[in-house]
Amino acid sequence: MKATMLYGPRDVRFEERPDPTIVRPTDAIIRVSAACVCGSDLWPYRGAQPLSGPTPMGHEYCGIVEDVGREVRTVMRGQFVVGSFATSDNTCPHCRHGYHSSCVQREFMSEAQAPLLRVPLADGTLVATDEVPSDDLLSSLLTTSDVLGTGWFAADAAHVTPGATVAVVGDGAVGLLGVLSAKQMGAERIIAMSRHATRQALAREFGATDIVSERGDEGVARIKELTKGVGADAVLECVGTQESMMQAIRATRPGGGAGFVGVPHGVALDGEPLFFSHVRLHGGPAPVRRYLPHLIDLVLKGTIEPGKVFDLTLPLDQVAEGYRAMDERRAIKALLRP
Amino acid sequence: MKATMLYGPRDVRFEERPDPTIVRPTDAIIRVSAACVCGSDLWPYRGAQPLSGPTPMGHEYCGIVEDVGREVRTVMRGQFVVGSFATSDNTCPHCRHGYHSSCVQREFMSEAQAPLLRVPLADGTLVATDEVPSDDLLSSLLTTSDVLGTGWFAADAAHVTPGATVAVVGDGAVGLLGVLSAKQMGAERIIAMSRHATRQALAREFGATDIVSERGDEGVARIKELTKGVGADAVLECVGTQESMMQAIRATRPGGGAGFVGVPHGVALDGEPLFFSHVRLHGGPAPVRRYLPHLIDLVLKGTIEPGKVFDLTLPLDQVAEGYRAMDERRAIKALLRP
Numbered sequence: 158m159k160a161t162m163l164y165g166p167r168d169v170r171f172e173e174r175p176d177p178t179i180v181r182p183t184d185a186i187i188r189v190s191a192a193c194v195c196g197s198d199l200w201p202y203r204g205a206q207p208l209s210g211p212t213p214m215g216h217e218y219c220g221i222v223e224d225v226g227r228e229v230r231t232v233m234r235g236q237f238v239v240g241s242f243a244t245s246d247n248t249c250p251h252c253r254h255g256y257h258s259s260c261v262q263r264e265f266m267s268e269a270q271a272p273l274l275r276v277p278l279a280d281g282t283l284v285a286t287d288e289v290p291s292d293d294l295l296s297s298l299l300t301t302s303d304v305l306g307t308g309w310f311a312a313d314a315a316h317v318t319p320g321a322t323v324a325v326v327g328d329g330a331v332g333l334l335g336v337l338s339a340k341q342m343g344a345e346r347i348i349a350m351s352r353h354a355t356r357q358a359l360a361r362e363f364g365a366t367d368i369v370s371e372r373g374d375e376g377v378a379r380i381k382e383l384t385k386g387v388g389a390d391a392v393l394e395c396v397g398t399q400e401s402m403m404q405a406i407r408a409t410r411p412g413g414g415a416g417f418v419g420v421p422h423g424v425a426l427d428g429e430p431l432f433f434s435h436v437r438l439h440g441g442p443a444p445v446r447r448y449l450p451h452l453i454d455l456v457l458k459g460t461i462e463p464g465k466v467f468d469l470t471l472p473l474d475q476v477a478e479g480y481r482a483m484d485e486r487r488a489i490k491a492l493l494r495p
Numbered sequence: 496m497k498a499t500m501l502y503g504p505r506d507v508r509f510e511e512r513p514d515p516t517i518v519r520p521t522d523a524i525i526r527v528s529a530a531c532v533c534g535s536d537l538w539p540y541r542g543a544q545p546l547s548g549p550t551p552m553g554h555e556y557c558g559i560v561e562d563v564g565r566e567v568r569t570v571m572r573g574q575f576v577v578g579s580f581a582t583s584d585n586t587c588p589h590c591r592h593g594y595h596s597s598c599v600q601r602e603f604m605s606e607a608q609a610p611l612l613r614v615p616l617a618d619g620t621l622v623a624t625d626e627v628p629s630d631d632l633l634s635s636l637l638t639t640s641d642v643l644g645t646g647w648f649a650a651d652a653a654h655v656t657p658g659a660t661v662a663v664v665g666d667g668a669v670g671l672l673g674v675l676s677a678k679q680m681g682a683e684r685i686i687a688m689s690r691h692a693t694r695q696a697l698a699r700e701f702g703a704t705d706i707v708s709e710r711g712d713e714g715v716a717r718i719k720e721l722t723k724g725v726g727a728d729a730v731l732e733c734v735g736t737q738e739s740m741m742q743a744i745r746a747t748r749p750g751g752g753a754g755f756v757g758v759p760h761g762v763a764l765d766g767e768p769l770f771f772s773h774v775r776l777h778g779g780p781a782p783v784r785r786y787l788p789h790l791i792d793l794v795l796k797g798t799i800e801p802g803k804v805f806d807l808t809l810p811l812d813q814v815a816e817g818y819r820a821m822d823e824r825r826a827i828k829a830l831l832r833p
Contacts, residue, residue: 250725251749259749259773261724314775386599387588402766411589411597411779421766428740428762432755432779435597437652441749441773 160271161214161476166204167484169477174213177268177275182226185279187238189220191299192269193467194479194491195242196329197420202480205422214476215270215493216242217303221289223273231280237290238283239453240276241445242266242303247281257281257446265442270476272495284449286457294456296464296492300334301452304490305463306445307418308334308395309452312342314416314439315391319343324380325365326405327395328356330466330490331418333363335393337463340364341455344391348383350376350404356489359465373400380408389413394440399424411435418443467492498609499552499814504542505822507815512551515606515613520564523617525576527558529637530607531805532817532829533580534667535758540818543760553608553831554580555641557633560623567617574623577791578614579783580604580641585619595619595784603780608814610833622787624795632794634802634830638672639790642828643801644783645756646672646733647790650680652754652777653729657681662718663703664743665733666694668804668828669756671701673731675801678702679793682729686721688714688742694827697803711738718746727751732778737762749773756781805830 160174177186192215200206219239222232232238244264245257252260264277276282290298300306308331317323323339325332328351339347340363348367349360357368369379380389388410394402397419405415406426417440431438455461469488471479472495479491498512515524530553538544557577560570570576582602583595590598602615614620628636638644646669655661661677663670666689677685678701686705687698695706707717718727726748732740735757743753744764755778769776793799807826809817810833817829 250723254748254750256749256773259771385588397766399766410592411594412592412782417770421770424766426764426766426769428735428737428759428764431764431776432759433597435594435779436777438769438776439774441770444750 158272159474160268162211163201163208163214164211165208167202169202169480171474171476174271177273179224179226180275181277182228183278183280184226185222185229185232185276185283186224187218187220187274187276188223189218189269189272189274189495191295192218192473192493193299194483194493195303196331198480199484200420200422202484213268215268216266217299218269218274219295219299219302220274225279229279232283232285236285238285239298239302239449240283241306241449243442243445244276244278244282245446246278247446252281255444255447257444258442270473270493272473282446284453286453290457296467297456297462298453299492300463300466301449301456303445304330304466305334305452306448307331307443309338309448310443311335311393311395311416311418312338312391314414315393316414316437317342317344317391320345321390322346322384323391323393324348324350324389324408325393325395326350326401327419328353328360329395332393332395333359333466333489334463335395336360336365337363337461339393341461348380348389362465373404376404377407391416395419397421397424402426406431406434406436409434409436413437414439416440466490470494496610497812498606500549501539501546501552502549503546505540507540507818509812509814512609515611517562517564518613519615520566521616521618522564523560523567523570523614523621524562525556525558525612525614526561527556527607527610527612527833529633530556530811530831531637532821532831533641534669536818537822538758538760540822551606553606554604555637556607556612557637557640558612559627561611563617569618570621570623575627576621576623577636577640577787578621579644579787581780581783582614582616582620583784584616585784590619593782593785595782596780608811608831610811620784622791624791628795634805635794635800636791637830638801638804639787639794641783642668642804643672643790644786645669645781647676647786648781649673649731649733649754649756650676650729652752653731654752654775655680655682655729658683659728660684660722661729661731662686662688662727662746663731663733664688664739665757666691666698667733670731670733671697671804671827672801673733674698674703675701675799677731679799686718686727700803711742714742715745729754733757735759735762740764744769744772744774747772747774751775752777754778804828808832
């Protein structure tokens with residue numbers, strides 16, 4: 158097969174790779190229906206995260222089960238499945254507490270921008286639908302694999318509750334789906350922080366009631382102004398930089414929650430201001446597997462349409478253009494069809 | 496009157512000071528029945544926190560109302576009251592959310608190691624008992640003003656729930672009362688981290704089921720060992736150093752809570768390991784006022800006896816010896832009687 162490899166900064170190649178095979182009896186092989194480029198793929202693409210050598214890419218996926226190892230019990234050939242970007246056995250203590258992305262057997266997926274994919278711990282990682290869904294649901298189902306699950310976790314980790322005032326830092330696909338998640342959780346007011354007209358429009362479509370285009374100190378001041386000096390009940394940090402993290406913490410009211418899902422790059426938190434902020438801080442790699450059944454259900458019922466974050470669809474062999482378009486912010490998120 | 500002043504590192508003086516008077520109509524003056532030395536008083540005492548000049552000391556107090564300003568409605572002359580170390584109006588948005596120690600009108604008390612004390616925002620800061628309690632309850636009632644309320648907040652912020660496995664970092668009075676708090680909240684297993692025989696004994700009396708004397712990496716390894724590799728559901732950080740903070744975070748299981756109440760001194764948290772730890776972090780100055788009615792009730796009913804943390808009682812004029820004894824760890828906590 159031909160699949161995606163990153164050789165170095167801005168050097169994405171679509172090249173011949175061996176077909177994946179069952180390595181362990183708990184593996185499944187799936188034929189990928191759709192994959193995509195993640196905001197977190199841009200860190201190594203931009204050289205902000207070093208590579209040890211040519212690296213296969215992609216960790217968001219859905220598709221049809223092609224083969225399963227002899228110990229796989231809950232998914233079978235021909236089924237449509239979505240899986241988390243982090244594998245999980247769904248039985249260890251961390252999984253039982255709902256933190257599948259800290260599973261003792263966790264591996265991070267990284268070969269999904271390809272036509273065929275090996276998924277370890279298939280029983281604990283994949284969720285199958287009753288029927289193969291129609292093609293128009295594919296993009297929304299794909300989002301449950303990471304980007305929606307991550308926005309959802311940001312809202313959950315920030316303790317969004319019915320009636321809450323929520324602020325979302327970051328207008329990438331995760332931030333936009335954080336808006337959608339907060340809306341689903343009953344937030345009354347959702348302030349999206351964004352400077353880009355198309356993203357602002359999508360944020361409003363997903364449920365944002367206010368847009369703040371200021372950043373840093375001015376951004377925090379605007380949130381304070383909009384909340385009568387109190388701060389937001391819950392803030393979703395969906396970027397991962399020092400500035401965005403501080404913006405999130407400072408925009409949260411005392412006792413409110415800051416959910417952080419942007420992988421921190423160069424972030425350091427000073428203990429004393431964090432202490433006096435009284436903010437509840439929770440985040441990490443989203444335990445997508447916990448949310449998958451619910452999120453798939455919301456998509457199949459037509460309650461939500463998270464696939465709208467894909468504003469670019471490319472055949473998989475043009476994956477390099479997908480990276481370029483996202484890097485240059487010409488696209489919010491690129492869907493790849495093998 | 497004569498009251499306590501800190502002039503510089505290890506220079507505590509008991510000297511003539513003007514009697515406090517009603518300054519604002521919301522003030523009360525109380526005749527202090529008992530005050531004490533706080534672990535946090537040791538930071539400036541040891542020179543770890545600079546002073547801008549001679550500083551009046553003390554923020555834990557209970558006593559009899561001597562006088563009230565003309566706008567005070569809920570406390571009156573002759574009543575026995577306990578107040579928080581942080582003043583609060585009990586009406587602002589932060590107070591209504593239960594974060595009284597972030598009240599928009601907050602002031603930190605700092606003149607309580609004295610026979611007479613002015614308490615600003617008396618209605619929102621003080622809680623009166625129905626009757627003047629008997630003298631044997633005084634030490635336990637005094638703890639509700641800060642040290643017990645702070646241990647309680649540590650347990651609450653760490654999400655201690657019935658059946659939980661809890662670890663407590665720090666065997667000062669706050670940590671010991673964190674043990675007591677976790678026990679009251681229904682924790683099944685409470686691991687106290689302590690190297691001192693007398694403190695270990697008190698921890699056991701308060702409900703600790705296990706003692707870990709190791710610190711740092713070894714301490715974390717022991718907690719992991721005692722929890723079958725999982726980590727504790729909730730960890731109470733009651734010290735405030737980089738080592739204790741990292742010990743707390745690393746001893747918590749993914750999705751578990753770390754409640755931090757030790758005022759951070761030189762603590763910096765690296766974003767990336769915090770992200771991957773999946774720990775829920777919450778702390779700050781304890782919103783004691785929220786807990787006061789419940790904690791006073793538990794003391795008056797005889798359900799808890801937190802006053803046992805006082806292993807040294809001194810007349811107020813010997814306050815300097817109280818600081819010395821705590822600094823040298825000869826005493827867990829020193830009670831001062833004017």
